[in-house]
Structure formats: structure tokens, C-alpha cells
Amino acid sequence: MQHIEFFDISHFENNYYRVKPLPELGSFIDFFWETRFDDLLEENPEGFSDALFPNIGYTYLINLGTPFVMQVGEKKFNMRTDGFLPRSKAIECYHKPGNRLFGIKFKISPIIFKTKVNFSEYKEYIYPLSYLMEQSVIDKVKKAATFEERIETLNEYFLSLIRSYSGTWDAIHIVSEILQYCDRENDFTKTVEEFAAQYKISARSLHRYFESTTSLSSKKALQVLRIRKAVQQLAGNPEDFKYGDYGYYDYSHFCKHLKQFLQKDTVSSIQPHLKLLQRVSNKK
Numbered sequence: 001m002q003h004i005e006f007f008d009i010s011h012f013e014n015n016y017y018r019v020k021p022l023p024e025l026g027s028f029i030d031f032f033w034e035t036r037f038d039d040l041l042e043e044n045p046e047g048f049s050d051a052l053f054p055n056i057g058y059t060y061l062i063n064l065g066t067p068f069v070m071q072v073g074e075k076k077f078n079m080r081t082d083g084f085l086p087r088s089k090a091i092e093c094y095h096k097p098g099n100r101l102f103g104i105k106f107k108i109s110p111i112i113f114k115t116k117v118n119f120s121e122y123k124e125y126i127y128p129l130s131y132l133m134e135q136s137v138i139d140k141v142k143k144a145a146t147f148e149e150r151i152e153t154l155n156e157y158f159l160s161l162i163r164s165y166s167g168t169w170d171a172i173h174i175v176s177e178i179l180q181y182c183d184r185e186n187d188f189t190k191t192v193e194e195f196a197a198q199y200k201i202s203a204r205s206l207h208r209y210f211e212s213t214t215s216l217s218s219k220k221a222l223q224v225l226r227i228r229k230a231v232q233q234l235a236g237n238p239e240d241f242k243y244g245d246y247g248y249y250d251y252s253h254f255c256k257h258l259k260q261f262l263q264k265d266t267v268s269s270i271q272p273h274l275k276l277l278q279r280v281s282n283k284k
Contacts, residue, residue, distance in 0.1 A: 065100030
């Protein structure tokens with residue numbers, strides 16, 4: 001059994017706990033999440049997989065159960081412990097009875113306040129989470145009795161990193177503001193050069209800021225944000241979908257980006273781009 005993002009919406013809404021962070025962490029963290037698969041795995045003892053398409057940011061994975069398999073792009077990893085997962089590629093997690101995962105979905109990790117990390121160096125694999133988070137914090141999260149206790153522990157941890165930081169916020173502030181602006185205003189026609197001029201920096205500096213904080217170039221990050229927003233509306237509210245609302249200059253331009261975004265070998269047989277386009281075929 002396979003669940004696919006944007007298609008099996010009820011699965012992703014009902015079989016994962018998701019909670020927003022404290023407001024002070026909202027520029028950094030999208031949400032905390034935890035699997036709740038007991039009933040589903042009892043019904044499907046052979047297991048199942050969850051396939052997700054590219055995103056901006058990255059995820060910290062904390063393993064609360066037995067080993068599991070995670071696929072990043074075309075590479076599969078046998079995961080026995082905790083990992084740092086780049087989200088710039090399509091991923092698929094293979095779940096079996098005994099698996100239980102807790103995660104933190106980041107836009108930008110506050111860990112850069114504590115450790116000089118260039119996230120552009122973390123793109124191709126799953127990396128040990130201990131590279132970026134103290135083992136003592138990971139252990140405390142694992143020992144917590146409830147989902148709520150885990151969130152409380154991590155809210156306190158990340159807030160302490162932010163409040164104790166005395167360096168420059170320039171890269172973080174600029175990248176966060178641009179992402180929030182584009183997401184809020186649906187403005188995906190403003191160029192990287194225009195954003196750079198607005199903040200009185202060079203386009204090259206802005207590109208470097210994005211790579212160091214999100215692992216993606218400024219152009220790529222905004223492209224992913226745009227297509228994800230478009231697909232979310234197309235999947236959930238197709239009757240109101242207009243490709244022009246997302247800065248695509250014609251239907252073929254949107255179709256090209258949609259097909260590229262939904263490319264994944266394990267879901268290619270259902271031709272996901274065509275299934276979604278059927279919902280708006282009368283809008284050409």
C-alpha cells in the first residue's frame with residue numbers, strides 16, 4: 001500500500017499528529033509531527049509507504065520505534081537511529097509494525113545560531129542527527145512520555161538558542177522575510193534581483209543566503225514554494241484554481257513545472273500530473 005501526497009489527503013491529515021511551534025519560532029519551524037499508525041499497521045501488517053514531493057527546508061527525524069527505510073530521491077537508507085533529512089528531493093518512507101517517528105519540519109533551523117552550519121552541504125543523503133543536535137536533547141525527546149512533552153522540550157531548546165545568539169541575523173531575517181512575503185502575497189513574479197535590490201545586497205549574496213539557510217538557491221526555493229502552493233490548491237480546491245494566480249504565464253508553462261515537480265519513479269505509473277490536470281482541463 002502506498003499513500004501519495006496531494007492525493008491521499010485524509011491519510012496525511014488523520015494519521016499524523018501535527019502541531020505548530022510557539023509564535024517566536026514560527027519563522028523557523030513549520031510544525032512538529034508524530035506518526036499515529038497503530039490501527040493502520042494492524043490493518044496492514046505487511047506495512048505501507050508514504051510518498052512526498054520536494055519541499056523547502058528540511059526535517060529532523062527522531063526514531064521512537066524500530067528501524068525503518070527512508071528513500072531520498074532514488075537512494076534508500078536503512079534507518080536505525082535519528083536523522084537529518086533534506087527536503088529538496090522527493091522522499092518515501094516505508095513503515096512496518098513497530099515503527100514510530102517524531103519529526104520537526106523546518107524552514108530554517110535555529111541550530112545555525114549555535115553551530116556554523118552551511119545547509120547547502122547537506123543535500124544528497126540522510127545525515128546523523130547528532131551532527132546538528134546534542135545527543136542529550138535527542139535522548140530527552142525520546143524519553144518524554146507524550147507528544148506534548150516532546151514539543152515542550154523542543155520549544156524550550158530552540159528558544160534558548162535564539163535568545164542566547166548575539167551574532168548577525170541578516171541572512172536569516174532576509175530569507176525568512178522573502179519566503180513569508182511570497183507565501184502570503186502569492187507573488188512569484190518578483191525577480192531575485194529585485195529582492196536583492198530591496199535589501200541592498202547583490203543577487204549573488206542573496207543566493208548565498210538562501211543556500212546557507214535552506215540548502216536551495218533563491219530561485220529554486222521560490223520555484224518549489226510556488227508549485228507546492230499551486231498543487232495544494234489544485235488538489236484541495238480545483239474549482240477555484242487559476243494558474244495565473246501563481247505567476248505562470250500560460251497553461252503550458254504551468255504544466256511543465258507540474259510534471260517536473262511530480263516526477264517520482266515509484267508513483268510514475270499513475271501519472272500524477274495528468275490526474276491533477278484532469279481537474280482543471282476545462283480551464284485551458
